[in-house]
Amino acid sequence: MTSLSETPSITTRSAVEEFLFHEAALIDRWRLEEWLDLFTLDCTYEVPATDRPDADPGLTWSLIHDGRTMLEQRVIRLKKPEAHAEFPHSQTSRIVGNVQILDETDESISVTANFIINRAKAGKFDTYVGRYDYDLVPRNSSFMIRRKRAVLAHDMLDPQGKISFII
Amino acid sequence: MTAEQFVIDDRENNLFRVNREAFTSEDVLQRERKEIFGKTWLYVGHESEIPGKNDFQTRDVGGRPVIFNRDRNGDVRVLLNTCLHRGSSVCRHSSGNAKIFTCFYHGWAYRNSGELVNVPGNEDYKSEPAAVYKGLKSPAQVDSYRGLYFVNFDPDAPDLLTFLGEARYFIDLAADQSPEGVAILEGTHKYSLKANWKLLVENSIDGYHAKSVHHTYFEMMMELGATPPMLGQDTVNGVAPAGMGTEFPNGHATLMYPANGLPLATDSVKRTLAGLRAQAEQAFGENYANAMFGLARNSVFFPSLILIDLSFGLTLRTFYPVSASETLVTGWQIIPKGVDEEFVKYRINNALTFWGPAGLATPDDVEALEQAQKGFGARGEIGWSDVSKGMGKPVPAANDELQMRSWWREWNRRITGEQLPTEGTSFVPFDKQGVDA
Ligand code: FES
Ligand SMILES: [Fe+2]
Numbered sequence: 278m279t280s281l282s283e284t285p286s287i288t289t290r291s292a293v294e295e296f297l298f299h300e301a302a303l304i305d306r307w308r309l310e311e312w313l314d315l316f317t318l319d320c321t322y323e324v325p326a327t328d329r330p331d332a333d334p335g336l337t338w339s340l341i342h343d344g345r346t347m348l349e350q351r352v353i354r355l356k357k358p359e360a361h362a363e364f365p366h367s368q369t370s371r372i373v374g375n376v377q378i379l380d381e382t383d384e385s386i387s388v389t390a391n392f393i394i395n396r397a398k399a400g401k402f403d404t405y406v407g408r409y410d411y412d413l414v415p416r417n418s419s420f421m422i423r424r425k426r427a428v429l430a431h432d433m434l435d436p437q438g439k440i441s442f443i444i
Numbered sequence: 445m446t447a448e449q450f451v452i453d454d455r456e457n458n459l460f461r462v463n464r465e466a467f468t469s470e471d472v473l474q475r476e477r478k479e480i481f482g483k484t485w486l487y488v489g490h491e492s493e494i495p496g497k498n499d500f501q502t503r504d505v506g507g508r509p510v511i512f513n514r515d516r517n518g519d520v521r522v523l524l525n526t527c528l529h530r531g532s533s534v535c536r537h538s539s540g541n542a543k544i545f546t547c548f549y550h551g552w553a554y555r556n557s558g559e560l561v562n563v564p565g566n567e568d569y570k571s572e573p574a575a576v577y578k579g580l581k582s583p584a585q586v587d588s589y590r591g592l593y594f595v596n597f598d599p600d601a602p603d604l605l606t607f608l609g610e611a612r613y614f615i616d617l618a619a620d621q622s623p624e625g626v627a628i629l630e631g632t633h634k635y636s637l638k639a640n641w642k643l644l645v646e647n648s649i650d651g652y653h654a655k656s657v658h659h660t661y662f663e664m665m666m667e668l669g670a671t672p673p674m675l676g677q678d679t680v681n682g683v684a685p686a687g688m689g690t691e692f693p694n695g696h697a698t699l700m701y702p703a704n705g706l707p708l709a710t711d712s713v714k715r716t717l718a719g720l721r722a723q724a725e726q727a728f729g730e731n732y733a734n735a736m737f738g739l740a741r742n743s744v745f746f747p748s749l750i751l752i753d754l755s756f757g758l759t760l761r762t763f764y765p766v767s768a769s770e771t772l773v774t775g776w777q778i779i780p781k782g783v784d785e786e787f788v789k790y791r792i793n794n795a796l797t798f799w800g801p802a803g804l805a806t807p808d809d810v811e812a813l814e815q816a817q818k819g820f821g822a823r824g825e826i827g828w829s830d831v832s833k834g835m836g837k838p839v840p841a842a843n844d845e846l847q848m849r850s851w852w853r854e855w856n857r858r859i860t861g862e863q864l865p866t867e868g869t870s871f872v873p874f875d876k877q878g879v880d881a
Contacts, residue, residue, distance in 0.1 A: 324802055325631070326630075326631030326632055326633065327632075327634060328538060328539075328631065328632050328634065329630055329631040332630060332631060335789050335792065335793070336629075336785070336788060336789065336792065337629055337630045337631035337792070338629040338630065338631035338632065338633065338775075338776060338777040338792065338796075338800075339631055339792070339796065340633070340796070340800055340801060340802040341796065341802045342792060342793055342796055344793070346668070346708070347793070347797060350664045350667070350668075350797075350804070351804065353664070354660045354661075354663075354664060354804055357660050357663075359659045359660045360660050360808070361657060361808040361811045361812065362807035362808050362810065362811040363807075432538070432634075433634035433635065433636075433772075434633075434634065434635035434636065434801050435634070435635060435636035435772065436636055436638075437635075437801075438635050438636050438637055438638070438801065438810060439635065439801040439802070439806070439807040439810050440801055440802035440807070441802075441807035441808075441811075444802075
């Protein structure tokens with residue numbers, strides 16, 4: 278880890294926020310192919326188990342641990358009408374806040390943020406809350422996502438029951 | 445309630461129906477709490493979840509809060525997590541390591557083997573609480589099979605091995621996958637569904653819904669070069685490509701079919717799997733190793749322990765009702781011990797694509813069950829569900845419904861006392877000789 282004093286931050290929080298808000302809007306609008314384009318080819322998309330929020334989702338019985346191939350498949354599936362849990366699509370509205378740049382090197386920056394997602398489906402509202410951890414790679418005056426990790430601040434998925442949309 | 449009928453078992457016309465009231469009535473749930481969750485063997489946890497002395501996990505089992513732990517001598521215990529004083533939980537963590545459980549309400553303290561060892565203001569009691577109350581209670585019976593621990597709140601219930609009967613061979617097929625044994629991975633899937641618990645029993649052993657509900661999953665498998673279930677060509681140990689369903693006494697049932705191709709398996713993963721298979725062949729013979737690694741299996745152990753081995757992953761789930769229309773599920777992943785990290789990662793990645801609240805299959809199952817529960821609102825007009833598929837066939841296929849009928853007959857026997865005959869014989873897909881030894 279490079280200390281911030283050695284490498285003064287050249288990335289502004291507002292640039293990162295703009296990127297995260299853009300990502301959030303793409304998901305909320307179900308523009309999932311465009312969302313997928315935000316990810317690098319060596320990306321991971323992770324959601325740890327609610328009872329092991331700090332564990333490696335690749336080595337524990339986590340909720341999501343997708344590499345690029347599975348992430349593509351997830352998006353392909355979610356666009357099909359036979360993805361029954363999401364047809365008709367639920368409506369989500371997410372607020373991303375408390376954005377902090379934790380570290381920055383020439384190649385990547387690590388960012389954390391909080392999220393609140395409200396999901397409406399079939400007359401019911403469910404709320405998902407937690408923290409995002411990102412590794413972002415600067416690219417064309419914006420960023421790409423090398424790692425996205427959504428750590429739920431839930432002790433179990435009750436009453437939410439399922440995560441059938443992109444969290 | 446009097447003499448209502450929950451199950452119609454019409455052998456003449458091979459029709460089997462279940463009264464939808466069974467899924468919606470709070471009165472039925474009260475009877476289930478007493479006759480099923482109060483009298484059958486219920487799954488608590490696996491020994492690998494409490495590996496060391498003083499390790500514990502807290503669980504809700506059939507509506508009772510329990511502590512599943514190892515005491516300071518390393519003995520496995522199940523303690524009812526309620527203070528003898530005035531009821532509060534004595535342990536409020538989901539897991540951890542503790543020698544003493546101290547109730548925070550008035551400070552009564554219990555050793556992790558149960559004995560009450562400290563009562564603040566003990567001198568104010570004429571009869572000492574420790575002498576009067578001894579210690580935390582345990583369920584009437586606690587027993588284990590192959591590392592899986594069960595409890596029974598009925599002191600008169602037949603023992604665990606008798607209860608499991610031949611169905612226990614399907615636990616063996618999971619437990620024997622590595623000579624070092626198997627373990628539960630860290631991390632649990634804990635989620636609720638807005639549907640009756642019996643709908644999840646049906647769904648967990650329902651091969652019929654696979655094509656319609658999991659269509660998108662199968663498309664994905666094919667895109668990644670693997671054959672979806674029941675679409676292969678091979679017969680394994682007498683089990684045809686279409687698979688088969690089988691029933692056992694006490695409501696346990698299994699459906700099985702030749703295992704499919706593994707999506708995205710690397711050479712190293714295939715080598716590890718071949719190694720496990722070779723070890724199993726050596727220890728138990730080819731026939732048993734074939735059943736273990738060549739067949740996929742979904743089993744239900746009455747009432748609500750499910751073991752599913754789809755060869756790309758091995759999941760264990762249990763669930764208990766919160767109300768007639770709400771169920772709390774806990775799911776775990778079982779992994780053979782001693783395999784390398786790449787294999788563990790592979791199994792997790794593959795299993796996660798299918799199972800769990802964020803998998804590409806489970807949420808669609810949940811959706812189906814919640815929609816069914818909603819549909820039961822019209823039970824005044826349409827009062828019965830059909831579970832007849834494959835009834836009367838000499839060998840029901842994996843996508844027939846023998847498994848559910850077998851389970852429902854046991855449910856019916858326990859709830860109404862009406863004993864209905866079984867349909868056929870139990871089938872175990874391997875030669876049992878030498879396995880028992
Ligand atoms: S209820 Fe536990 S000490 Fe009083
Ligand atoms: Fe399913």
